[in-house]
Amino acid sequence: MDKFPASRRATNIEYAIRDVVVPARELEKQGKKILKLNIGDPLAYHGFPTPNHMIEAFYKGLKGQQNGYSPSYGLPELREAIAYDESQKINGGWDCKSDDVYVCHGVTEALQIIFAAFLQQDDKVLAPGPHYPPYMAYPQLFEGQTVEYSLNEENGWSIDLEDLESKMDDKVRLIVVINPNNPTGGIADKNHLKKIIDIAGKWPHCAVISDEIYDKINFKGNHYSTASLSDDVPVITLNGVSKVYYAPGWRVGYMAWHDPEKKLSLVRDGAERLLRSRLCASTPAQLGYLAGLQSNKDWMNDYTNKLLEQRDICIKRVQSIDGLKVTKPEGAFYMFIRITDEQWKSNDKGFVLKLLKEEHLLLVHGSGFSHKYGQGHFRIVFLPSPKILNEAFDRISRFLTV
């Protein structure tokens, strides 16, 4: 049978997480119950519901028949509220205007638009290793490529500036900072962010993407916005309703373009053309997010404190298990654990697959987040309840001590 050929760009997309999800589904089909610590979705567990006042505002939009298309760049009142939120940050408020904000179908859509507008053949994106997978998958959709810079695990997964700088050349169009980082939970140092801006500024056409989708899940309160530190280098901040407002299934994110010297006017025109061509983000969902931004946010502290307690339970458990080691995450809800066990330290995928098979516990192997910098690790999500987290570590401990 003659098969129709697929495009190179599509077949090149890797999806390492699937390598573990498929065997997990097989086990489920056999009637096994799998304990899952693999999904970065607060709603997949039970302790972090979407706040009711956001749900009711969403519903009010639905009932009020706000079910039509909205402006392609987002509802004006939401863009205004996001701009205000960016400008009022305790650590790093910056001069964000509503015109700088573009509302998207999640950060993944914003990323596609950014890469589509910036990249030409052989252009490069520098992204941290390990990283959230779309940073590797998407640039090559648009003829570009991703080059990883390393993070320093021993020093809180801080950005290795020397390594980053050594990888710069005139093909690098974007440097990506994920802060707090997924999968490590690392928070970038303010001085490191400044230096990244300096590095980008030495090259003629290099901007910075600052993915801050976990910004308010920051246990020491030391997260700093990248955009606030730049007077000239363009910085695009990414954020949305998914993580810190606990509503990922609503699919509303944004990009906010900080470009004091208007260097990006051509790129931005291209991004705006792309935005207009694809209509809009969900209209009533934008009203739910708006309510979140405009209402009291004390509940968010309660959620963060609960996450902090759960993090500490995991840290304690990791420290008590021979064969594991972890750098404490200071943000997000992930932990990127190093396997020091002799048998498994060079085979994280084998470790995860065997653990799944024997203990029915699902984690994600570190090499799924970076072939080069993620190996020898696995990622857990500490969103489940203390009881489930303890059960998970009981299983890991049993597996490693057999």
Added chain:
Amino acid sequence: MDKFPASRRATNIEYAIRDVVVPARELEKQGKKILKLNIGDPLAYHGFPTPNHMIEAFYKGLKGQQNGYSPSYGLPELREAIAYDESQKINGGWDCKSDDVYVCHGVTEALQIIFAAFLQQDDKVLAPGPHYPPYMAYPQLFEGQTVEYSLNEENGWSIDLEDLESKMDDKVRLIVVINPNNPTGGIADKNHLKKIIDIAGKWPHCAVISDEIYDKINFKGNHYSTASLSDDVPVITLNGVSKVYYAPGWRVGYMAWHDPEKKLSLVRDGAERLLRSRLCASTPAQLGYLAGLQSNKDWMNDYTNKLLEQRDICIKRVQSIDGLKVTKPEGAFYMFIRITDEQWKSNDKGFVLKLLKEEHLLLVHGSGFSHKYGQGHFRIVFLPSPKILNEAFDRISRFLTV
């Protein structure tokens, strides 16, 4: 100032509709009230609200905390309901299984994924002229290009098969059928659809996209599904909640892959990789759509009858105005009117801009839907109430008789 360069693919996106929307906004800023017949969104007018049972099902999902990510291909129960709906069509039910259905953030996202998975450098997409603008904008995002085939205005905007066939070559990967058509409202003849399948089948790697997003808005009940007519040539059907379920702002659409001989297995694998990389469509919105699919649809006939009445008012008015001529649309809610007036017949954009300026009525110029095949026309939307439609034609009549 040294501007950062934008990608060619982004700057190449044309957005003709903006050429008239920008001057309309200017007039609004000056305090003028503009009568708008330009927006293909039922919710932008007042006679076609989203049905309440769909809103309540959506809300139930929100309240039930179904606010997390859903499977990348869509909620299983929604995929099942869509497959059932495709298989039960009175005119052209086909053997659609839930695995054939992929739920997307509207048909625009489905289109991006299809083109990204199919197209390589210089591949071609054949699309009708005139057409919905993304069919021109998106293929070139992925190194392809769109070639238009003509529609026969004198014969109900039917597909000109001879012209289509003359444009086939081994670079054509996709033939697009928009049925009912936007902007013409034309319904494709069943025999023409069969012949398109035959034409595609003569070439080794050509599939068909059948955009049926307006399928149930069909005044003679003669719409036929393309997929049902093919035993071998792959047909991808597009549809969703936006138009016939009157909820475009919810952003839920789908693509259903009919591929009896599994010719697309490689392309489909690529499309699935793309789908997984971008997470999912709105989770609670999918539940709203599901309620629409599973509930009684008598309300839909009422809506269609109302549209038919409004169409007939417009037809009558057009026929009474010297300088206009129209082929009666048998589906969707658009009318593509030919300007026969000597002064304007070669300048549709000038006509629309001057009408906007003098009569404060906003239409879209035909060349915005195709430089080649749309000129000398304008599109109106007959969703507004009879009173507003009559007022609009009063203004057009006055403008042309001055």
